[in-house]
Amino acid sequence: MPLSEFSAIQHYFMQDSLRQDADGVVLGIGDDAAVLAPPAGQQLVVSADTLVQGVHFPSDSAPKDIGYRSLAVNLSDLAAMAATPRWYTLCLTAPALEDAWLSEFCAGLAAAARGTGIALVGGDTTSGPLTISVQVMGSVEAGTALQRYGASPGDGIYVTGTLGDAAAGLALLESEQAPSISIDHLIDRFLRPTPRLVESRLLVNRASSCIDISDGLLADLGHICERSAVAAEIWADQLPLSPELKECSGEQALANALAGGDDYELCFTVPPAAEPGLLAEFEQQRLECTRIGQVIEGSGVRCLDARGNLIQGLRAGYEHFRT
Ligand code: ADP
Ligand code: MG
Numbered sequence: 195m196p197l198s199e200f201s202a203i204q205h206y207f208m209q210d211s212l213r214q215d216a217d218g219v220v221l222g223i224g225d226d227a228a229v230l231a232p233p234a235g236q237q238l239v240v241s242a243d244t245l246v247q248g249v250h251f252p253s254d255s256a257p258k259d260i261g262y263r264s265l266a267v268n269l270s271d272l273a274a275m276a277a278t279p280r281w282y283t284l285c286l287t288a289p290a291l292e293d294a295w296l297s298e299f300c301a302g303l304a305a306a307a308r309g310t311g312i313a314l315v316g317g318d319t320t321s322g323p324l325t326i327s328v329q330v331m332g333s334v335e336a337g338t339a340l341q342r343y344g345a346s347p348g349d350g351i352y353v354t355g356t357l358g359d360a361a362a363g364l365a366l367l368e369s370e371q372a373p374s375i376s377i378d379h380l381i382d383r384f385l386r387p388t389p390r391l392v393e394s395r396l397l398v399n400r401a402s403s404c405i406d407i408s409d410g411l412l413a414d415l416g417h418i419c420e421r422s423a424v425a426a427e428i429w430a431d432q433l434p435l436s437p438e439l440k441e442c443s444g445e446q447a448l449a450n451a452l453a454g455g456d457d458y459e460l461c462f463t464v465p466p467a468a469e470p471g472l473l474a475e476f477e478q479q480r481l482e483c484t485r486i487g488q489v490i491e492g493s494g495v496r497c498l499d500a501r502g503n504l505i506q507g508l509r510a511g512y513e514h515f516r517t
Contacts, residue, residue: 195293196290196291196292197291197292197293197296198291199291199319202291202296202319203223203319205293205296206296206297206299206300207223207284207300207314207317207319208222208223208224209300211300211304212300212303212304212307212313212314213313213314213315215313216280216281216311216312216313217233217280217311218230218231218232218233218280218281219281219313219315222313222314222315222316223314223315223316223317227316228281228283228315228316230280230281230315230331232280232333233333235335235336236333236334236335236336237333237334237335237336237337237339238331238332238333239272239275239277239331239332239333239334239339240329240330240331240332241268241271241272241275241329241330242268242327242328242329242330243264243267243268243271243327243328244325244326244327244328245260245263245264245267245325245326245327245328246323246324246325247323247324247325250263251263252364252367252368255385256298257294257295257296257298257299257302258298258299258301258302258305259302259385259386260299260302260326261298261299261300261301261302261303261304261305261306262302262303262305262306262385262386263302263306263385263386263387264284264302264303264306264326264328265282265302265303265306265307265312265328265330266306266386266387266388266389266458267387267389267408267458268282268328268329268330269306269310269312269330269389269391270387270389270390270406270408270458271330271406272330272332272389272391272394273389273390273391273393273394273406273460274340274394274404274405274406274460275332275334275339275340275341275394275404276334276338276339276340276394276395276397276398276401276404277332277333277334277339277394278311278332278333278334279310279311279312279330279332279391280311280312280313280331280332280333281312281313281314281315281330281331282312282313282314282315282328282329282330282331283314283315283316283317283328283329284303284314284316284317284326284327284328285317285318285319285320285326285327285328285329286317286318286319286320286325286326286327287320287321287322287323287324287325287326287327288319288321288322288324289321289322289323289324290321291319306389310389310391312330334398335398338398338399340394340397340398340401340403340404340462341403341404341421342403342404342405342417342418342420342421342422343403343421343422344402344403344422344463345402345403345418345419345422345424345426345463345489346402346422346424346463346465346489347424347489347490347491348465348466348488348489349402349403349463349464349465349466349488349489350463350464350466350469350485350487350488350489351415351426351428351461351462351463351485351486351487351488351489352461352462352463352464352483352484352485352486353407353411353433353434353459353460353461353462353483353484353486354390354393354459354460354481354482354483355388355390355434355457355459355482356434356435356436356439356459357407357411357433357434357435357450357451357452357454357457357459358435358436358439358443358447358448358449358450358451358452358454358457359379359380359383359384359436359438359439359450359457360380360383360384360387360454360455360456360457360458361384361410361450361453361454361455361456361457362380362439362442362443362446362447362450362454363380363381363382363383363384363385364384364456366380366381366442367381367384367385375438376437376438376441376442377438377442379436379438380436380438380439380442383457384456387456387457387458388458389406389458390406390458390459390460392479392481393460393476393481393483394460396472396475396476396479396481397460397462397472400464400468400471400472401462401463401464401468401472402462402463402464402465403418403421403422403462403463404418404460404461404462404463405417405418405460405461405462406458406459406460406461407457407458407459407460407461408455408456408457408458409455410452410453410454410455410457411428411433411451411452411453411457411461412452412453412495412497412508412509413453414461415428415461415495416494416495418461418463419489419493419494419495420493422463422489423493424489424490424491424492424493425489425490425491425492425493425494425495425496426487426488426489426490426494426495426496427487427488427490427496427497427498428486428487428495428496428497428498429486429487429497429498429500430448430452430497430498430499430500430505431499431500432484432485432486432487433448433451433452433484433486434482434484434486435447435448435451439451449508449509452497452508453508453509463489469485
């Protein structure tokens with residue numbers, strides 16, 4: 195039986211697993227607004243992302259995956275700023291409020307929140323086509339947020355994890371191929387992106403710029419270049435490709451890694467003097483990052499093959515309202 199707005203809020207959005215009695219929540223869900231207290235000396239970092247059914251996730255996605263994804267993609271934006279996650283609001287528009295759906299959706303939110311310390315502190319619930327809008331709030335020591343601005347010629351260009359898996363996973367999901375270990379891995383990389391929050395902590399005071407890759411490496415590294423007024427040269431044979439991607443995507447693997455969306459890995463630049471320290475730190479914590487190129491003077495992103503020849507005709511990433 196469909197629930198009322200009030201009982202959905204009471205039963206699902208006020209549940210312990212989403213509120214966690216987090217630090218700094220003076221007043222949580224249930225009043226006209228939340229009251230939050232950021233730690234002294236810290237700055238608030240705020241971002242929002244909306245997920246529309248059929249645009250940002252396939253229409254037949256499981257509610258648990260939708261819940262996970264709604265929060266995870268937002269956490270990725272906090273990671274890109276090197277912010278510590280604190281609170282989030284959830285604006286849910288849905289055709290109806292069903293117990294089974296809400297319970298799975300909230301389990302997905304809780305799974306994405308696990309270990310990050312983030313707490314749900316408010317939102318809105320309305321009826322209409324399924325759309326989920328999450329706003330996250332995090333904090334940083336004053337002045338330490340990473341930005342797209344700041345890359346200089348000579349800086350190394352790095353990415354976390356592997357590239358292209360999610361785009362391949364989405365294509366496989368839609369092609370309904372018989373499952374295999376590799377196919378399942380790629381689909382999981384699409385459905386369950388890992389916000390690189392741990393990695394981003396190591397970038398504070400070391401990286402000169404950072405972005406999370408949601409629209410594909412070429413497009414997002416392009417944003418760093420534009421904001422920093424520099425160019426980027428990347429090397430195709432240095433891009434970190436998973437064995438699963440190579441197995442399942444064959445010739446498409448490089449295109450997926452360069453232009454496929456939804457990876458939610460971090461792309462960042464590091465001045466030469468900071469590179470050894472940063473790499474040592476990644477290694478010590480058993481975290482992965484790969485140097486894929488360097489910042490140069492000029493504008494735009496160019497990709498070279500193993501012989502140093504320019505790869506022509508590359509397509510950048512996804513854009514809403516593309517004309
Ligand atoms: P108002 O009518 O004053 O806007 P609402 O009835 O919309 O209040 O919301 C009541 C409380 O429930 C508020 O604290 C609001 O932040 C919270 N809330 C509503 N929808 C959600 C949701 N989807 N997730 C989390 N909190 C919600
Ligand atoms: Mg309201």
